[in-house]
Amino acid sequence: MAALRRSLDEALRTQSVAQVLTRHALQAHYQPIVRLKDGMVMGHESLIRGPADSPLRAPDALFRAARAEGLTLRLEQACLNEGLRSWTSHGQDRRLFVNLSADSVVKLVESLTLTGVIQALDAFGVAPSALVIEITEHEHVADLPRLIEVASALRARGLRFALDDFGDGRSSLRLWAELLPEIVKIDKYFIRGVNSEAVKIQTLKGLARFAETFGTTLVAEGIETEAELRTVRDLGIELGQGYFLGLPDPLPATAVLAPAGEVIASAEIAVLPEMTRAAGAGITVERLVNIVAPIRPELSVDEVAKAFADSAELRGVALVENGRPVGLLNRQSFVDRYAKPYAKELYGRKPCIIFANTTPLLLDKHTGLDALTAVLTSSDQRYLADGFIVTEGGRYLGLGFGDQLVRVVTEARIEAARHANPLTFLPGNIPITEHIERLLESGGAFVACYGDLNDFKPYNDHYGYWRGDEMIRLVARTLVSHCDPRRDFVGHVGGDDFVVLFQSDDWLDRCERIVATFNEGARLLFDAEALARGGIEAEDRHGVMRFFKCTTLSVGAVPVRPGQFSRPEQVASAAAAAKHKAKLSSLGLAIEGA
Structure with missing residues (x-):
C-alpha cells in the first residue's frame, strides 16, 4: 500500500x-x-x-x-x-x-x-x-x-x-x-x-x-x-x-x-580594501576576442534578420570579404532599423551591407593597454554601442564589445593607481611618477604644473582640520573640472601640493581659469568677518600672531620640450621651482622660460 x-x-x-x-x-x-x-x-x-x-x-x-x-x-x-x-x-x-x-x-x-x-x-x-x-x-x-x-x-x-x-x-x-x-x-x-x-x-x-x-x-x-x-x-x-x-x-x-x-x-564603518597594483603588462585586445562567425556582405537583409532572430546571444556580426573585414552589423542598430515601417519590403532582399557600419573600429589582437586607453578616450565613441572588429595581420579574427573594453581598461588603470590620496582620491606619487615616465618615453611635448596654496596653514590652524580638508578638496575639484580627462593627468602629491600634467593645447587658458575659479571659491570658505577684513589673524611659523590674506592658489608651469628631461625627478624639480616663482607673482601663475 x-x-x-x-x-x-x-x-x-x-x-x-x-x-x-x-x-x-x-x-x-x-x-x-x-x-x-x-x-x-x-x-x-x-x-x-x-x-x-x-x-x-x-x-x-x-x-x-x-x-x-x-x-x-x-x-x-x-x-x-x-x-x-x-x-x-x-x-x-x-x-x-x-x-x-x-x-x-x-x-x-x-x-x-x-x-x-x-x-x-x-x-x-x-x-x-x-x-x-x-x-x-x-x-x-x-x-x-x-x-x-x-x-x-x-x-x-x-x-x-x-x-x-x-x-x-x-x-x-x-x-x-x-x-x-x-x-x-x-x-x-x-x-x-x-x-x-x-x-x-x-x-x-x-x-x-x-x-x-x-x-x-x-x-x-x-x-x-x-x-x-x-x-x-x-x-x-x-x-x-x-x-x-x-x-x-x-x-x-x-x-x-x-x-x-x-x-x-551602528556607527562603526567598514575598512575598505585597497587596490593591489597591476602592471598591465600582457593585457591585449586578444583577451577581448569573441569568436563569431562572419557573413558575406552580399547576404540579404532578411537573411541577417533571421540569423539575429534565431540566436538571441548574437550581439553583432562582421561582414568579411576574402578574409578581410568590410563592415559591422550591430544587433540593436540593425533590429531598430529593420523594425521601421516598410523596411522589410524596401530592403529585405537587398545586400546587408547597406545596414552596416562600413568604417568600423579595427584593432589588431596585439594592441596593448596604452593603445586601448587611447581608443577608450577617443572622440569616436560608436564602438561602445556597435562593438569593434579584432584582426590578426589585417584578417578577421573575431568581435569585441565596448562594455568589455571599458571594464578591462578601467580595472587595469584602477589597479595601477593603488596609491590614491585618501582625501581627494586622486593618484599619488607613484602614479604621478609613472605618468611622467610615460610622457618622457613618448617623446612628445607636455606641460608639467605644480599647484600650491598660499597661506593655507594659518587657515587650517584658525578654522580646524575639517575646514582645511574642504579647502584641499576644493583644489582637487577645481583642477579636475578644468582638465580634459582624455588628455590631462591630475595628481595629489600630498597636503596642499598638486601636480597637473597637461597635453591639452589650451593649457595656459586652463591654468588661468583654475587659479581664478579656486580663488573665488575659496572665499566662500571664510566667515563674513574674515571677508570684510580680507583675511584672518593667526600664528605664523614662529608662533607670532599676524595678519594673513585669504587663501589663494599658485600654479607654476613648465612646458617640457622633447628631449629636455630624461628622468621624472628632473621634471618634478623644474615644476617645483616654477611653483616658487608663482607664489611670488601677483597673478598666482608663473611659466618657466616665459
Whole structure:
C-alpha cells in the first residue's frame, strides 16, 4: 500500500507549467527592499514559487520549463496576477516590485490598453504609483523604441521602472541610458564578497557615478553577510536586498532582520580594501576576442534578420570579404532599423551591407593597454554601442564589445593607481611618477604644473582640520573640472601640493581659469568677518600672531620640450621651482622660460 500511495502521489505531482497554470498553483513570496541609511522597509519584490514538492518549485526551473513549453508569456502574466492578488490581501501600502520581460510589458499594454492596465490594477487595489516593473532578460529587448514608448506612457500614469540584475553580463548601458529607469538593481555578483574585493568596490563607485548622472536609485542585490551590508552602506548605495536583510516569505516583512538592523544602526564603518597594483603588462585586445562567425556582405537583409532572430546571444556580426573585414552589423542598430515601417519590403532582399557600419573600429589582437586607453578616450565613441572588429595581420579574427573594453581598461588603470590620496582620491606619487615616465618615453611635448596654496596653514590652524580638508578638496575639484580627462593627468602629491600634467593645447587658458575659479571659491570658505577684513589673524611659523590674506592658489608651469628631461625627478624639480616663482607673482601663475 505504501508503494501504491507513493506512486499515486508522484502521478498527482505537478509536472508541467501548463498544469501549474491550470491549477493556479503559483505562490508569491515577498522579499523586503530596505533603505540602508535607516533600515526602513520601503518595498518588496514579488518572487514566485511553484507547487511545493514539485520539480517546478524553484523559479529557474519553472521558467526553464515554460520556455520549453512555449508558455513564458502566460507564466509571466500569471506571476504578475498572483503577486498582485496576494499583495493586496496583506493590506500593504509599500512599493511592490514585479518582474516582467520587455516583451511582456509591451504585449500587456497592447492587449489591455493603457486604460485597461490601470483598471486591472484598480481591481487588485494597487495604486499605479506603488508598482515598480523590473525589466528582466535585458538581452532579449527586440524593439527598444517600442519599449521606451510603452514605458513612457505607463510612467505618465504613475508606474515606475527598474532594471534587474544589472552587470550580470546581459545588461546594457544603452538600455539604462535610453529607458532611464528610476531604479537599477546591481547584480549580486558585485555584492558577494565586496568587503574584501577592491575591484568590486571600484565597480560600485563607478555605477554610483552613472546613477548620479542618470538620476537613478541603486539597489544592492544579494546582501548575505554583515560585512557586505556594512560595506555597501558605507559606499552610499541607497537601497539593499538579500537574505541578511530579510528572507522571501508569503507574509511581507515590516522590518529588517535584527542582525541587519544592528549593522545599519551602528556607527562603526567598514575598512575598505585597497587596490593591489597591476602592471598591465600582457593585457591585449586578444583577451577581448569573441569568436563569431562572419557573413558575406552580399547576404540579404532578411537573411541577417533571421540569423539575429534565431540566436538571441548574437550581439553583432562582421561582414568579411576574402578574409578581410568590410563592415559591422550591430544587433540593436540593425533590429531598430529593420523594425521601421516598410523596411522589410524596401530592403529585405537587398545586400546587408547597406545596414552596416562600413568604417568600423579595427584593432589588431596585439594592441596593448596604452593603445586601448587611447581608443577608450577617443572622440569616436560608436564602438561602445556597435562593438569593434579584432584582426590578426589585417584578417578577421573575431568581435569585441565596448562594455568589455571599458571594464578591462578601467580595472587595469584602477589597479595601477593603488596609491590614491585618501582625501581627494586622486593618484599619488607613484602614479604621478609613472605618468611622467610615460610622457618622457613618448617623446612628445607636455606641460608639467605644480599647484600650491598660499597661506593655507594659518587657515587650517584658525578654522580646524575639517575646514582645511574642504579647502584641499576644493583644489582637487577645481583642477579636475578644468582638465580634459582624455588628455590631462591630475595628481595629489600630498597636503596642499598638486601636480597637473597637461597635453591639452589650451593649457595656459586652463591654468588661468583654475587659479581664478579656486580663488573665488575659496572665499566662500571664510566667515563674513574674515571677508570684510580680507583675511584672518593667526600664528605664523614662529608662533607670532599676524595678519594673513585669504587663501589663494599658485600654479607654476613648465612646458617640457622633447628631449629636455630624461628622468621624472628632473621634471618634478623644474615644476617645483616654477611653483616658487608663482607664489611670488601677483597673478598666482608663473611659466618657466616665459
